[in-house]
Amino acid sequence: MIQIKDKIYWLGLKDWELRKFHGHELSTHRGSSYNTYLIKDKKNVLIDTVWSPYKLEFAQMLEDEVGIQNIDMIIINHSEPDHAGSLGYIMSINPNIPIYCTKNGADILRKFFHKEWNFNIVKTGDTINIGDYDLVFVEMQMIHWPDSMMTYVKGANLVFSNDAFGQHYASSGLYNDEANTCELYQEAIKYYANILTPMCPLIKKKIDEVIALNLPIDIIAPSHGVIWRDNPMQIVDKYYEWAQSYNENNVVIIYDTMYDATKKMAEAIGEGLEKSNIKYKIFNAATTDRSDLITEIFKAKGIIVGSCTVNNHVLSSISALLDELKALKFKNKIAAAFGSYGWSGESAAIINKKFEDIGFNVVVPPLKFQYQPTAEVLKMGIELGESFSKSM
Numbered sequence: 001m002i003q004i005k006d007k008i009y010w011l012g013l014k015d016w017e018l019r020k021f022h023g024h025e026l027s028t029h030r031g032s033s034y035n036t037y038l039i040k041d042k043k044n045v046l047i048d049t050v051w052s053p054y055k056l057e058f059a060q061m062l063e064d065e066v067g068i069q070n071i072d073m074i075i076i077n078h079s080e081p082d083h084a085g086s087l088g089y090i091m092s093i094n095p096n097i098p099i100y101c102t103k104n105g106a107d108i109l110r111k112f113f114h115k116e117w118n119f120n121i122v123k124t125g126d127t128i129n130i131g132d133y134d135l136v137f138v139e140m141q142m143i144h145w146p147d148s149m150m151t152y153v154k155g156a157n158l159v160f161s162n163d164a165f166g167q168h169y170a171s172s173g174l175y176n177d178e179a180n181t182c183e184l185y186q187e188a189i190k191y192y193a194n195i196l197t198p199m200c201p202l203i204k205k206k207i208d209e210v211i212a213l214n215l216p217i218d219i220i221a222p223s224h225g226v227i228w229r230d231n232p233m234q235i236v237d238k239y240y241e242w243a244q245s246y247n248e249n250n251v252v253i254i255y256d257t258m259y260d261a262t263k264k265m266a267e268a269i270g271e272g273l274e275k276s277n278i279k280y281k282i283f284n285a286a287t288t289d290r291s292d293l294i295t296e297i298f299k300a301k302g303i304i305v306g307s308c309t310v311n312n313h314v315l316s317s318i319s320a321l322l323d324e325l326k327a328l329k330f331k332n333k334i335a336a337a338f339g340s341y342g343w344s345g346e347s348a349a350i351i352n353k354k355f356e357d358i359g360f361n362v363v364v365p366p367l368k369f370q371y372q373p374t375a376e377v378l379k380m381g382i383e384l385g386e387s388f389s390k391s392m
Contacts, residue, residue, distance in 0.1 A: 001038065001065050002174055004219060004227060005156045007132065009038045011061055013054050014170045021082075021168060026194055027291040030187060031170030034082065035223045037160060038065065039153070042131025043072035047151060047160045048223055052085030059089055068093045073120075073128075075135070076101040077162035078148050079108040083223050088113045100128070102139055105147035127154070138213075140164060140206060143199050150210075157218040165235045166222030167191050177230035184226060188235065191224075192242050193298035194291050198329040204243040207236060245332040247301035249392065250279040254293065255306040256286045256315040261340035261372050262306040268378040269304055269338065272385020278302075278392055285317040294324065302334045302392060303360070304384075305351050309341035314350050322354040334391050335360035336384060338367040345370070363391040 002010045012035040018028045034054065037047035044066050050058045062068050068090060074097050076084050087109070091097065098118045101109065106119040122128075122137040129135075134154040141148060143164060151160040167187035171179040196203060220228040220235065228235050251273055255266040266282050273280045281300075283293055297303055305322070307314035314322075335355040339347030348366035355362050364387045369377045 001061070004037075004174070004221065004229075005153075005158055007040050008153065008156055008158060009040070009065070010035060010174060010221075010227070011038045011065060012036050013050055013057065016170045018168070018170075025291075026168070027289050028168040029289075030168070030183065032168040032224050033170055035166075035221065035225075035227070037221060038062075039130065039133065040066065041133050044070055045130055045135070046071050046074045046090075048075065048077055048083045048162065049086035049090060051082045052089070055086035055089040058086050059093065062090070071097050072130075073098045073100055075151050075160070076105055076109065077151055077160060078145060078223070079105050079112060080145060080163075081112070083162065084109065084112070088115070091115065091117055100135075100137075102141075102147050102149050104141070104145075105149070108145075108147050122149075124149075136215075138210065142202055143206060144195055152215055154215075157216045159215075159217055159220050160223075161220050162223045163195070164222065165220050165228065165239065167225030169225040171226050174227055175229045176226045176232075176235075179226045185238075187225065188238065189242065189298070190291060190295045192239065193295045194328075197298060198327075200243040200329075200331075203239055207240050207243070210236075242298075246298070247332075248299045249301050250281070250299070251302035251304060251388070251392070252296050252300045253280060253282045253304045253306075254285050254297075254318070254321065255282070256284060256308070256317045257340075258308050258310070258315070259372075261369075262308055262338070264373055264378065265338055265340065265367075265369065265381045266304075266306055268373070268381030269385040269388075272382040272387075273389055274385075275382070276386055276389030276392075278385075278389045285321050286315070290321070290324070293321065294328065297325065297330065297333075300333070302336075302388060304336045304338070304388065305355075306338040306340075307347045307351065309339060309345055309347040312344050312346050314339070314347045318351065322351065322358070326354070326358045331359055333360045334363045334388070336362065336364045336366070336388050338369075338381070338384065340369055340371065340373070342371060361391075364388055 337351035
């Protein structure tokens with residue numbers, strides 16, 4: 001247990017070996033942490049719990065530091081199992097602990113645990129005095145679940161933000177000024193791109209609302225990754241920037257291939273971009289980590305995608321990627337498609353149609369070519385890159 005403010009402690013676990021999250025949907029190359037917090041005021045308040053695989057270790061920590069029978073209330077900012085997973089075990093030891101959460105939070109917890117505990121429903125602006133401190137609740141609905149909320153500790157100038165402003169990142173230090181800044185922001189933007197992109201309009205609106213409250217904030221304490229104490233509002237500013245059609249004015253070229261035809265065309269298109277002084281990156285969708293690829297697309301202004309045609313369709317890695325982009329509600333990108341084929345040749349048109357369905361602005365017609373590209377065909381790829389550059 002580490003003190004982060006007077007009477008407020010970090011009581012969490014670091015998972016250095018974690019490599020996948022949300023099942024196998026999200027990669028976590030640098031591990032993660034499960035941050036839970038304990039306030040020892042006139043009332044002992046537990047802020048969230050940890051993922052259920054660590055419930056016994058977590059319960060022992062609570063016993064050692066405060067005693068589960070001595071916990072006066074539990075705040076559940078978010079009921080997802082990586083935060084509330086150990087709640088059932090804690091409540092089996094002391095089933096009378098009052099639980100404070102949103103209405104949606106109580107509904108979800110009932111469906112996870114099939115228990116009717118002492119739920120106390122709170123909403124934005126509700127306040128509870130726990131002694132020297134007051135807890136102020138701020139609903140964060142759909143950032144990123146219907147139950148999400150933040151808890152502000154009035155008097156300590158501290159925000160328990162749960163998933164907002166977090167990262168899947170295990171660091172030897174507890175705070176942002178103790179972490180590698182490059183790694184920290186790589187993981188912060190990856191977290192945002194892969195989890196929070198669909199909520200961009202809501203995030204901008206909610207940040208405006210929170211800023212309007214004019215709350216002094218010294219520390220932002222999320223439920224994953226490091227705690228923001230050095231200029232904590234820097235991550236809020238970044239979220240605000242990321243929520244507004246963010247891009248780094250570059251292009252990602254993504255392809256999948258069976259016999260390198262689309263790879264050769266991807267490189268030719270890159271040559272055309274380079275001639276126009278446009279920065280670009282090339283990725284093979286089949287061999288690149290999907291979560292990292294989503295992050296690169298989030299940062300890009302333009303996306304160019306190619307696949308060979310197989311069974312009158314595109315290769316599976318490309319199909320899955322385009323479906324995910326639609327599900328994540330990516331917007332405000334310019335796009336182009338290309339594809340190789342042997343006899344039927346649908347791939348480029350399919351990709352182009354997917355772009356239109358997502359809502360991307362297709363700025364050049366799809367390019368398709370048969371079998372291995374000739375020098376003349378590769379020149380068409382260079383010209384596609386040059387034409388695409390005019391829309392950057």
